[in-house]
Amino acid sequence: MRAIRYHQVGGPEVLRLEEVPEPVAGPGEVRIRVHAAGVNFADTERRRGLYDAAVPLPRILGSEAAGVVESVGPGVDTAWLGRRVVALATRSYAELTTAPEKELLVLPERVSFEEGAGLLVQGLTAWHLIHTMGRLSVGQSVLIHAAAGGVGLMAVQLAKAVGAKVLGTVSTREKARLARELGADEVILYEEGDVAERVRTLTEGRGVDLVLDSVGANTWQSSLDSLAVFGHLVSYGSASGAPPPVELESLYEKSLKVSAYWLRTYHPPELQRHAREALRAELAEGRLQVRTGLVVDLAEAAEAHRQLEGRGTVGKVVLRMP
Incomplete structure (x- = not known):
């Protein structure tokens, strides 16, 4: 072969x-x-x-x-x-x-x-980011970096299905159009100003409950700055390089949580079966693209x-x- x-x-x-x-x-x-x-x-x-x-x-x-x-x-x-x-x-x-x-x-x-x-790889990653790690629920908000990528587009759709407000970041206007088409409420271009400042404007100064970051070094500080009180930053990649070490003292003021997700971590079989079947059902019914x-x-x-x-x-x- x-x-x-x-x-x-x-x-x-x-x-x-x-x-x-x-x-x-x-x-x-x-x-x-x-x-x-x-x-x-x-x-x-x-x-x-x-x-x-x-x-x-x-x-x-x-x-x-x-x-x-x-x-x-x-x-x-x-x-x-x-x-x-x-x-x-x-x-x-x-x-x-x-x-x-x-x-x-x-x-x-x-x-x-x-x-x-x-x-599967990107769909399961997105599903676990939204449900297992982020535990996103109706009325909450999420910032998804690289929102027009494979995982990003899946996460946008899954977060919207939960009933969350979805913000995304992308590098071009064409990618912004695609992210909006699949459900993003607001899309921020990296090159057009400070991301965290824009997030605060779009959330009336509150920030977001969850940030999903696969970029790493280039977005790390803006991810932390975009979080609301008790917010959660989940890292699942480092496309621009490894992020800096987390300074614990910097998390206290807003009681922030920082975590990481990897699809190859052992997942309980029942959890993984549930995630796969949920994705298949959403795809079969046309609710997930x-x-x-x-x-x-x-x-x-x-x-x-x-x-x-x-x-x-x-x-x-x-x-x-x-």
Whole structure:
């Protein structure tokens, strides 16, 4: 089969399209004929050696796939054969991949493989940011940085569904338009003045109850300054570099809370099943949209990485199998 591998860490140019052996479904697993694979910012960090650096090379990238179950391993219900699914699946930048049966989610017929490839990593991240970590409720307010990105757009929709006031930050007017289209009440452009000051203006001086920050160094202080009394800042990435250490003394005045979220943390199985089914139901009923931005063929994985790192994309970046 064909797959994207890298033999050394570095820039996008290290990604190679190669012929590799086909995977075999082990006990409790299925083999998926991949139609589309999601591209995430974490993939670029792995490629650069900043994340999961201990994994031996060469390595096939990828962590989510949408496709059709082609075969099942020992102990797996054969009813899965031929079903359209989406799954958290390592090594998904490939024509075939394997995934545990417990990670499978049936893909609604009305949802394309490209859309499905953007559901789980970013959708689950957004769901847990809003519900598990942020515990956002009706009448509260949230500031979502990078609101036109894959996680950002999901978080905007989920926060709006809760009944919260949604503020977002973006880098361009086109991204602002998209964030508003999917539910953001107000969108702030990074380059047009002080973000925290704008947040206070939009909240009549109160600030927001929750800030979701995947940017890191460049937004950290404005995130803290945007919080209301008893506000909560959740960090889930550091695209612009690691944020500075938290000064505990600076949190006392407004009794602020700072935390972090990572999808790869162990989640109780019941919680994760509930989150997956909630996302699938929202998608099937049309209440949640996966907006694909850049969709390119598998062979163009390096270009997908370049555009993602250059902040030239909106929504989900997807590799399709031609």
